[in-house]
Amino acid sequence: MLKDKLMKDIYVDFLRERLSEKNGKVVALEADLAKCSGVYPLMKEFPERVINVGIAEQNMASVAAGLSAYGFIPFIHTFGPFASRRMCDQLMISVCYAKQNVKIIGSDPGITAELNGGTHMPFEDIGVLRSIPNIVIYEPTDNVEFKEALPQVLKHKGPVYVRMYRKTPPPVYDEGACADFKLFKAKVIKAGDDATIVAAGIMVSTALDAATALAAEGISVEVIASPTVKPLDYTTIVASARKTGAVVTVENHNVMGGLRSAVAESLGEYCPTVMRSVGVKEKFGEVGKMPYLRKAFNMETADVISAVRSALQAKNTVRF
Amino acid sequence: MSFDYQPVRALAKEIRINIVDCIGSLGVGHIGGCLSIADVLAVLYGKEMRIDPTHPHKTGRDRLVCSKGHAGPGVYAALAAKGYFPKEALKTLNQGGTMLPSHCDMNKTPGVDMTAGSLGQGLSCAVGMAIGSKIKGDRARIYAIVGDGESQEGQIWEAAMLASQKKLDNLTVFTDYNHMQIDGTVEEINSLEPLDKKWEAFGFKVIVVDGHDVEAIVGAVQKAKRTKGVPTMIILNTVKGKGVSFAEAAKVGCHSMSISKEQLETAFAELKG
Numbered sequence: 001m002l003k004d005k006l007m008k009d010i011y012v013d014f015l016r017e018r019l020s021e022k023n024g025k026v027v028a029l030e031a032d033l034a035k036c037s038g039v040y041p042l043m044k045e046f047p048e049r050v051i052n053v054g055i056a057e058q059n060m061a062s063v064a065a066g067l068s069a070y071g072f073i074p075f076i077h078t079f080g081p082f083a084s085r086r087m088c089d090q091l092m093i094s095v096c097y098a099k100q101n102v103k104i105i106g107s108d109p110g111i112t113a114e115l116n117g118g119t120h121m122p123f124e125d126i127g128v129l130r131s132i133p134n135i136v137i138y139e140p141t142d143n144v145e146f147k148e149a150l151p152q153v154l155k156h157k158g159p160v161y162v163r164m165y166r167k168t169p170p171p172v173y174d175e176g177a178c179a180d181f182k183l184f185k186a187k188v189i190k191a192g193d194d195a196t197i198v199a200a201g202i203m204v205s206t207a208l209d210a211a212t213a214l215a216a217e218g219i220s221v222e223v224i225a226s227p228t229v230k231p232l233d234y235t236t237i238v239a240s241a242r243k244t245g246a247v248v249t250v251e252n253h254n255v256m257g258g259l260r261s262a263v264a265e266s267l268g269e270y271c272p273t274v275m276r277s278v279g280v281k282e283k284f285g286e287v288g289k290m291p292y293l294r295k296a297f298n299m300e301t302a303d304v305i306s307a308v309r310s311a312l313q314a315k316n317t318v319r320f
Numbered sequence: 321m322s323f324d325y326q327p328v329r330a331l332a333k334e335i336r337i338n339i340v341d342c343i344g345s346l347g348v349g350h351i352g353g354c355l356s357i358a359d360v361l362a363v364l365y366g367k368e369m370r371i372d373p374t375h376p377h378k379t380g381r382d383r384l385v386c387s388k389g390h391a392g393p394g395v396y397a398a399l400a401a402k403g404y405f406p407k408e409a410l411k412t413l414n415q416g417g418t419m420l421p422s423h424c425d426m427n428k429t430p431g432v433d434m435t436a437g438s439l440g441q442g443l444s445c446a447v448g449m450a451i452g453s454k455i456k457g458d459r460a461r462i463y464a465i466v467g468d469g470e471s472q473e474g475q476i477w478e479a480a481m482l483a484s485q486k487k488l489d490n491l492t493v494f495t496d497y498n499h500m501q502i503d504g505t506v507e508e509i510n511s512l513e514p515l516d517k518k519w520e521a522f523g524f525k526v527i528v529v530d531g532h533d534v535e536a537i538v539g540a541v542q543k544a545k546r547t548k549g550v551p552t553m554i555i556l557n558t559v560k561g562k563g564v565s566f567a568e569a570a571k572v573g574c575h576s577m578s579i580s581k582e583q584l585e586t587a588f589a590e591l592k593g
């Protein structure tokens with residue numbers, strides 16, 4: 001079953017298929033984490049087109065830009081913090097400013113970095129990259145969506161940053177449910193009238209759990225999955241905000257610079273709405289397993305429920 | 321029959337005149353580091369590179385990455401001389417909406433093969449191109465020019481390691497060793513010495529030449545072309561501001577300097593004389 005697979009294996013299967021194409025354009029680059037991404041066997045299968053640059057992430061980004069300038073479409077992978085803040089200027093200048101078609105896979109977003117802890121736990125990658133013109137930032141909702149998304153990531157002409165969980169993400173969609181998936185389109189997964197939750201990545205499943213619990217109390221919550229925080233599908237989000245009058249963002253990232261910021265920017269311009277947020281608040285990462293980290297950073301289902309309640313309360317008192 | 325270097329020398333002279341015209345029209349710019357690479361640009365664009373100015377994006381062409389992106393006007397001077405665009409465009413340097421920005425931009429200027437300006441990145445891009453050429457098997461040669469000050473960037477050495485690891489014998493890198501950077505001499509700030517030994521240690525074939533002797537530069541490039549299994553570093557001993565007396569006299573001050581109308585006239589007289 002697709003939902004049981006490791007997300008990284010979906011990436012590797014996709015790469016293998018593309019690397020097998022005769023005269024294909026895809027090349028894959030690693031910075032000594034091929035064993036972590038699962039790309040390692042591809043190094044032997046496609047020795048020319050899978051390039052391990054060693055522990056030199058900045059070099060990897062600029063080498064990829066050179067390959068792109070030469071007509072290739074490089075997919076480069078390292079852990080999220082190194083795929084964003086470590087190579088930020090190289091992504092800015094060699095890749096984005098130079099209009100090169102490089103796909104950046106930053107693995108282990110947010111708390112999914114688990115035992116690697118604070119040095120490897122990117123709560124800031126979206127914030128670091130979001131102000132770079134024309135970069136796309138995509139966070140897969142689950143395996144079913146990710147499989148549909150990868151060909152679109154490839155087809156999009158321009159840089160795309162992907163926040164890829166390596167392990168098996170909590171399932172959201174049934175197989176086949178993402179046949180109509182569009183990379184830049186947010187999806188209303190559950191309709192509701194009282195409040196809107198906009199969520200991304202592993203937090204979509206958490207948001208759905210919260211909405212189900214609230215439904216039992218008669219509170220109707222709309223849940224929107226937002227795969228791309230940039231470009232943000234603000235049309236879908238604003239329409240929902242107009243309807244419900246209360247919006248909660250739920251993300252596996254610092255609330256500053258990530259989904260909450262992007263949603264607030266759009267609502268501020270088009271539909272000022274009461275907002276609450278679930279996500280990391282002014283903290284660095286730390287070691288721990290997911291249940292511990294969800295608790296430590298207030299990212300549990302109960303936190304989403306509280307945020308919705310708070311938004312509902314404010315909705316009736318705050319006037320714009 | 322021995323090769324006639326006169327046309328290459330003439331091109332170097334024309335490039336210098338174009339540089340002074342380009343930066344002089346604006347009245348300020350990175351004149352020193354443009355003039356110091358005029359001779360290697362003449363060798364590349366006048367003799368060594370397989371290029372077609374009427375088809376700047378031709379696949380399989382040889383490429384140049386000017387990693388020291390602030391020497392953009394030097395590259396533009398060469399491209400204008402080769403007919404990539406009209407020489408009148410040189411007078412638009414850094415004007416709003418120009419196709420000739422201070423630092424190289426592949427999306428704005430016909431003939432510029434890579435965007436550069438944030439130092440240290442261009443050599444990595446050239447390494448990517450050299451790997452790409454090997455994958456395609458198109459036998460193109462990739463050239464890169466790095467600054468000596470730029471070589472204080474760690475990424476230069478990351479790129480060097482990978483070029484050597486991947487046996488990129490289709491890659492030839494030049495160091496513009498003029499010994500000057502913004503805040504002083506390279507030796508005062510953060511010395512590169514022994515530069516030849518460093519590049520040798522990184523697995524490059526190293527050739528040291530007078531960077532203003534076109535015959536010597538051609539000889540070095542020919543050696544690089546014959547070298548198998550390793551990339552080549554050609555260290556060009558150069559003079560910052562070479563060929564324009566007021567720029568040479570300004571020493572480290574010529575990295576980026578104002579140019580008066582009188583200086584412009586003097587420079588043209590020196591170069592055309």
